[in-house]
Amino acid sequence: MSTYLLLHGFENRRPPGHWQHWLAGELRARGHEVRYPQLPEPDAPRLADWLDALTEHGTPPNDGDRPEGEFVVLAHSLGVLLWLHAVAAGRAPAADRVLLVAPPSPRVAAGIPEIAAFAAGPAADALTLALAPVKDTARLVHGDGDPYCPEGADRAYGIPLGLDMDHVPGGGHLNPGHGFGPWPAVLAWCENPEVRITAREG
Incomplete structure (x- = not known):
């Protein structure tokens, strides 16, 4: 069985209606280990505190705890910027696969103002170098019409960083407000990395 680390975004207190909450339950029901921590002060996050929390929860199980299976990270919204900062600082967990969502x-x-510190950071070329060892394991999932990324996450992140990408038509910010509570396609990807995430259904 695999281990999954879910990283939420700004102002997210892990509500039951969010796809990450649903996914955590589905994965646990299948016997996987799931880490879905409440990151510190989600309404006024501090980058340093979130990086510390990622270090705390992002240590993959050792071989004695997990003789088989992958360590997989799924980050949504501000959780993606957290992961990118961790990569650039050499503090990202050693994941087998990473899903960067919206x-x-x-x-x-x-x-x-509350999250401006997450925007400040290394330039795209520096991030590209930092991501080089792990970009083959990372996939970006984005929807069109995302109010938090009006230029498109493919242009802002996917193309500059050379990431594998999945586009969800009409997906918006890929959150409950845009209809993403249960998200079978992501669950399908968790158990089969060949699955493309292009809709709500798997």
């Missing part, structure tokens, strides 16, 4: 654009994040 990151806010640097311009939008910089305009929100």
Whole structure:
């Protein structure tokens, strides 16, 4: 069985209606280990505190605890920026696979005082170098019409960083407000990395 680490976004207190909450339950029911921590002060997050929490919860199980299976990270929204900062700082967990879902654009994040520090960081070329060892394991999932990334996450992140990408038509921010509570396609990807995430259904 595999281990999954779910990283939530800004102002997210892990509500039952969110696809990550649903996914955590589905994965646990299948016998997987799931880590879905409440990151500190989600309404006024501090990057340093979130990086510390990622370090705390992101240590993969050792071989004695998990003789088989993958360590998989699924980050949504501000959780994606957290993971990118961790990569650039050499603090990202050693994951077998990473799913980066609906990151806010640097311009939008910089305009929100509570999360502006997450927007400030290494330039795209530096991130590209930092991601080089892991980009083959990372996939970006984005929807069109995302108000938090109006230029499109493919342009803001996917193309500059050379990431594998899945596009969900009409997906918006890929959150409950855009209809993403249960999300069978992500569950299907968790258990089969060949699955493309292009809709709600698997």
